[in-house]
Every structure is written in structure tokens, then in C-alpha cells.
Amino acid sequence: MLATITTDLDKIAPRFEVQSDQIEILRTPSEFYETLKDKISKAQSRIYLSTLYIGKTEHELISTIRTALQQNPNLHVSFLTDALRGTRETPAASSASLLAPLISEFGPDRVEIRMFHTPNLTGLRKKLVPKRINEGWGLQHMKLYGVDDEIIMSGANLSTDYFTNRQDRYHLFRSKELADYFSKIHNGVCDLSFKVSPGSSEAGYAMTWPASNQAPSPLASPSDFKKSASKHLSHLLTPSNSPPASSTPTATTVYPILSLVPLLSTSTELPALTNILQSLSREPLHPSSWTFTAGYFNMTPSFRRLLLNTHPASGTVLTAHPHANGFFGSKGVSGMLPDAYTHLAKMFLRRVRYEGLSDSVQLREWKKGRVDEEGGWTYHAKGLWVTFPSVSPSSSSPSTEPKSQEDPSLTVIGSSNYTKRSYELDLEANVIIATSDPALRKRLGEEVKWLGEYAKPVDEKEFEKPDRKVSMSVRLSMWIVRVLGGAL
Structure with missing residues (x-):
């Protein structure tokens, strides 16, 4: 696979x-x-x-x-x-x-x-x-x-x-x-x-x-x-930068993928991720399981569609709670950003419900204290882990039964936040690690687990609470930034 x-x-x-x-x-x-x-x-x-x-x-x-x-x-x-x-x-x-x-x-x-x-x-x-x-x-x-x-x-x-x-x-x-x-x-x-x-x-x-x-x-x-x-x-x-292939094939390959727009008319990060996610929507990789994380929750609409179109056996989106956002408590316009990301998270869950994926896709918010209090941490991790469907020993066909104990075979790590900025405005560098090595897969699985230790599931009801309501001024500010050609 x-x-x-x-x-x-x-x-x-x-x-x-x-x-x-x-x-x-x-x-x-x-x-x-x-x-x-x-x-x-x-x-x-x-x-x-x-x-x-x-x-x-x-x-x-x-x-x-x-x-x-x-x-x-x-x-x-x-x-x-x-x-x-x-x-x-x-x-x-x-x-x-x-x-x-x-x-x-x-x-x-x-x-x-x-x-x-x-x-x-x-x-x-x-x-x-x-x-x-x-x-x-x-x-x-x-x-x-x-x-x-x-x-x-x-x-x-x-x-x-x-x-x-x-x-x-x-x-x-x-x-x-x-x-x-x-x-x-x-x-x-x-x-x-x-x-x-x-x-x-x-x-x-x-x-x-x-x-x-x-x-x-x-x-x-x-x-x-x-x-x-x-x-x-x-x-x-380009692939021409690949070093000569090893005489003995390895179980692990690393692919550098970059987004150097606006300097280049095309880059490799978005095409590579698009290819991966589209592959997850088809056999033999469907239904896979994945965990996606971004400290600043603002994935592009097209990336969100690709992610949800995989119809995963299980999908987890891990992001920062407002109290774990690096901009929480900031002065001026930047202090509105945690609320802006809250609004976007709410819209994501609405889309999950609309697509009929509420039973398989969940949003989890990471929080370890409050950043404005002693001992509080912020969350800035980003990336993707993919676990392919298991293959039954008695069959060559992938099992449709999700097995949470199985570990990822693929991960993406680097600087990208998977946002409009990442794909149109910033210089980003990442790698894809693809591996069939059991030891490395286990370590990738452990990475997912420890990153999720301080995360709790949230649903749409969470965003109806008074302290999670997003003001009209925040929504207006988001609109102004887009009109001026910028991005969160």
C-alpha cells in the first residue's frame, strides 16, 4: 500500500x-x-x-x-x-x-x-x-x-x-x-x-x-x-535532485516538499499532499485513519475538502485551545486571532456534520494551563500522520475494521500550517516520511499519542458557550485582512 x-x-x-x-x-x-x-x-x-x-x-x-x-x-x-x-x-x-x-x-x-x-x-x-x-x-x-x-x-x-x-x-x-x-x-x-x-x-x-x-x-x-x-x-x-538509489532498498524514504510561492509559479508541497489525500479516498488505501494537527487552525477550503473526502475510518484534527494560542492576550489586532481560529474551528465542525462524518471525524483542542498564567504552555505543532487499512492474514483485501493500535506508515513534518499563507505567501519547508519499518512506525504512533495527552474532544455545543462566542468585530477584521490581500 x-x-x-x-x-x-x-x-x-x-x-x-x-x-x-x-x-x-x-x-x-x-x-x-x-x-x-x-x-x-x-x-x-x-x-x-x-x-x-x-x-x-x-x-x-x-x-x-x-x-x-x-x-x-x-x-x-x-x-x-x-x-x-x-x-x-x-x-x-x-x-x-x-x-x-x-x-x-x-x-x-x-x-x-x-x-x-x-x-x-x-x-x-x-x-x-x-x-x-x-x-x-x-x-x-x-x-x-x-x-x-x-x-x-x-x-x-x-x-x-x-x-x-x-x-x-x-x-x-x-x-x-x-x-x-x-x-x-x-x-x-x-x-x-x-x-x-x-x-x-x-x-x-x-x-x-x-x-x-x-x-x-x-x-x-x-x-x-x-x-x-x-x-x-x-x-x-525537482525529482532530479534525488541521490543515486541504494543497491539494497530501504524500508524508509524521505521526500522534501516545499512551498516557495510567491517566488515560484508552482511548488511541491501542495501537489504532494493533494496526491496523498486523493489516494486515501480510493482503494486500496480507503478507509485509512489519520491525525492532522495545526496550532493555528485555518486550513484552506480546498485542503479541508481533500481531508474530509478521504472518509476515514477515523480522523482526528488536533489544534490549540484559545488559552494555548500564542496570540492569546496579545494587544491590538493580533489579540483577536484566537477568536478568529475559534470561529474557523466551529465552521469546520459544521462542515463535518454536513458531510455526515461526525461519527468518524473529531476535533480535539490542546490545552496545558493558560499561556497568560504561570506554568501555561502554547501549542504550535503541525503535520499529518496516516495509518493505512490493515490487511487480514487470510485475505489480500484491506480490512474495513479500524484498528487503533496500528501505527502510522506516513507522516508530514515541517513549517507549513496548511493555510492560504502557506500556499500563496510564505516560504515553507517540510518532509514526508514514508516507512514500512515497524520500529519507526511505533515511534510515530507514540508521537501522536504524546501530542494528544493534553487534548480533549470538542463539539459544536462547545462554541455556543458565552466565553467561546466570537464577536462581529473579529469577523470584520478577518474580512478586512482578506480584502487587503493578507492571510491569518
Whole structure:
């Protein structure tokens, strides 16, 4: 049954064959942080970190990188963050001002700092949209944490909450071929990004567009920037980037799938996911079981249709309770986001009922305390796990009886939130893991279970409670953002 999907994926994205013990699934924010620091401290040749932002007070992380650079003169470090998010606090402390001193200390040949700027927010629109919400028009959202011949794929950014009390997913791949591939992606976007260097201004840094970049500045000519970016990046996403096949087939394959729209006219994430979900609606993969999770509940209507059209034996959608939403209690417009996601969750359950799937599809909300109180956590995990129908020993036909004890054979992990932003505005990087290895399948099953430990089922009645009612102002704000070309 796995071949039903991988045969099609081979035509969409590069294929990397790995052994199951080359993949380690990390469980907690602190384990992610300690593993990342440990890998950095032992780095020999390269560190590349693609993230939305690095917290402006992450001095311990920067100190770990500084020590690694001091101990190994052959080490090169490259940072890629988002220009809007990484400079938002300027002239106060920001990601840019935190990182710039590393160049003063070790030189531009050993430390590179790049910040990607979306071509969708320029001119008058950029002047009018408040900094707090301007990320709704596009971001560098990839989370690639590469050190030598290993890479951590995650949805987590590099800041204190992601290291302590914001639950995400984290998969460590010990594969030189995979680390090399994502290094090319990282470097390719760096060649299309602003360069940060130390500066004498109050901000503490300078941001320039190097003449050596592979495109004109997105602020000077958005259309020409997109054309050049497409020529520079598109070849990196094709199956031709697959390394030579192993002489002995492995039980596990990894497919990098990316969404680099608006830079490319087409990307590989949405076609790959569409293919998977359509396959789940047909034999021999029907009826499968799946768990889908997104901390920010705003899947596109088309993705929702694909998900529900699978008519699963059992389907679970796991998302954050408003009290576990990173925007809960925020000031201004962003403080409306938890209510906006509540409204969208209610609409999802209404659609489930309309499709006659209430007995097989459930929505669960994750909550571990309140984010605005001591000990409260937020939820930021995203991805998909699929368990295929079991095959009866006495028959070659899949059993229609769902068996909850069976473990996933496929998962998707990465930065994508499966939203309009993910498919039209942001840069996203993910991988599909397809495996028949029992040990890895068991670990994927355990991952689903521990992520669901703090989740409870909710139904439509939950959203009729007074404290879950969504005001008209929130709905109006959602409409305004869409009219202006942005997305939640």
C-alpha cells in the first residue's frame, strides 16, 4: 500500500532513502533546545539555521555558536530569518542586532546573516500596514536547523518559548545527503535576501542588497525579483535532485516538499499532499485513519475538502485551545486571532456534520494551563500522520475494521500550517516520511499519542458557550485582512 503513494511522490519531489535509526523523534521543547546546542557545540564545518526569527534575548544560543566558532577555525555559520520579523523591534533590540556582532568578531567569510523580504509588501501597502500584523503578507517561514551532516526539521522558531513551554514537533535526520539538499535550499534563498552587517547606527546593524544577489531587490522591483527568483530556485525542487538509489532498498524514504510561492509559479508541497489525500479516498488505501494537527487552525477550503473526502475510518484534527494560542492576550489586532481560529474551528465542525462524518471525524483542542498564567504552555505543532487499512492474514483485501493500535506508515513534518499563507505567501519547508519499518512506525504512533495527552474532544455545543462566542468585530477584521490581500 505504501508503494501506491511513493510511486507518485517519486514523480513530484526528490527521494532520499534512509534507515529508520537515522531518524530521531524529539519530544519536548527543552529536548529540542538541548539537542540543538549539543550539535552546534560539536560542529566541524557548517551550521545553517533557517527560521522565522531568533529571539532578541537568546544570548545563550548565540554564546554556544560563538564558542563553536572560536574552537573550530574551519566552521562557517549562516543565518536566514525574515526581514520583517527580524527587524520589527528596531531601533530596540531585534534578531538583526543580536546577530550582527558575530560578524564583527569572526568576519563575513565565516558568519553570514541574511533576511528574506516578501515581494508582496512594498510601497504604500508597507507603509500603511502596522508592523505587528505585516507578517500576514508573507514570510520566510522555513525551519531548517542543519549542523554538519545532520538536520532538525521542525515548526519551531529559535526563541525562549519554543525552548521551554511551546509544544512543537522535532525530527532529527542523520543523513548527509538530506543535510546537503536542504543546505542548497537555504543558500538559494540567502542569495535572494538582504544582507545584515554590523552598523554604527542606533539599530546596531545595516541591511543592504548585495550586487552579487541573484535578483533585484523585491522592494525595488517585485515582478523582476519573482522572475529571477524562479529561475534561481525552481530546479532545486525537482525529482532530479534525488541521490543515486541504494543497491539494497530501504524500508524508509524521505521526500522534501516545499512551498516557495510567491517566488515560484508552482511548488511541491501542495501537489504532494493533494496526491496523498486523493489516494486515501480510493482503494486500496480507503478507509485509512489519520491525525492532522495545526496550532493555528485555518486550513484552506480546498485542503479541508481533500481531508474530509478521504472518509476515514477515523480522523482526528488536533489544534490549540484559545488559552494555548500564542496570540492569546496579545494587544491590538493580533489579540483577536484566537477568536478568529475559534470561529474557523466551529465552521469546520459544521462542515463535518454536513458531510455526515461526525461519527468518524473529531476535533480535539490542546490545552496545558493558560499561556497568560504561570506554568501555561502554547501549542504550535503541525503535520499529518496516516495509518493505512490493515490487511487480514487470510485475505489480500484491506480490512474495513479500524484498528487503533496500528501505527502510522506516513507522516508530514515541517513549517507549513496548511493555510492560504502557506500556499500563496510564505516560504515553507517540510518532509514526508514514508516507512514500512515497524520500529519507526511505533515511534510515530507514540508521537501522536504524546501530542494528544493534553487534548480533549470538542463539539459544536462547545462554541455556543458565552466565553467561546466570537464577536462581529473579529469577523470584520478577518474580512478586512482578506480584502487587503493578507492571510491569518
